[in-house]
């Protein structure tokens with residue numbers, strides 16, 4: 001089979017590899033659509049601790065089952081499926097506490113390699129986090145299961161509804177998915193980003209207010225967002241940080257109202273640190289919440305949202321590339337062009 005490897009930051013290579021055969025509990029999936037993701041882009045630009053190089057990459061996908069291992073009952077050859085690339089071990093101390101997203105093995109037992117003709121799904125993923133794709137959604141829409149599960153994990157526990165005001169910082173793919181889910185819940189949503197084209201996209205997708213701000217460019221100076229001048233507003237109920245830049249993690253706290261919540265979604269470079277004003281956290285009783293990955297329950301919720309076609313996820317696809325042209329997709333993303341690209345084998 002053909003498979004794209006990430007050799008080192010900035011370099012991908014299309015290779016001929018052995019097509020894997022499924023063992024007990026596993027299934028072999030022919031990829032019909034795979035999507036680029038912010039994590040892939042980070043790996044392409046600067047390397048990523050969770051994506052070893054040289055190695056296969058790509059983790060958002062959907063496809064058709066071409067072979068099943070012994071003991072697989074739920075799927076058979078020819079089934080159209082959608083899946084995520086991880087599942088918890090159900091045995092470690094975090095799994096025993098039902099903190100499945102924090103499972104000690106969840107990252108080491110993940111599967112990468114969606115930018116290829118085939119992917120072999122391990123048994124623990126087949127059992128917990130693979131689903132039949134209904135006929136009413138496309139393979140591209142189905143491939144949103146993974147990123148949407150992350151966003152569901154962040155937004156769902158907050159109980160957001162009509163009357164809530166949310167600020168999404170960063171209009172990349174994850175920021176836009178936050179927008180879609182928050183609008184679905186009835187919140188009033190503002191997005192801030194440094195790219196005009198992304199804000200226009202957010203507006204088209206129903207964002208109530210957009211702000212172009214150079215403050216998302218890394219800088220040492222304290223950023224300012226001219227949102228509250230003169231309108232007597234008190235700040236956002238919720239702020240969703242979706243950039244993964246430490247200075248934006250810090251500034252996000254400036255925009256939340258007293259008693260509000262800031263969730264920190266964007267992963268920063270390892271070793272980076274942030275500082276916060278103690279008064280804001282203490283007297284204003286602000287909740288700062290880190291969020292990572294998702295549980296099987298989140299994946300089920302994301303699956304239901306996609307099957308109901310509740311969110312216009314296909315609008316996030318900025319273009320399509322063949323396996324041989326994956327480099328072009330990442331070069332565009334690296335220049336800030338486009339939201340997500342579909343890689344079609």
Ligand SMILES: [Zn+2]
Pocket residue numbers: 037038039059060146147
């Ligand atoms: Zn992803």
Ligand SMILES: [Zn+2]
Pocket residue numbers: 088089090091092093094095102103104105106
């Ligand atoms: Zn575990």
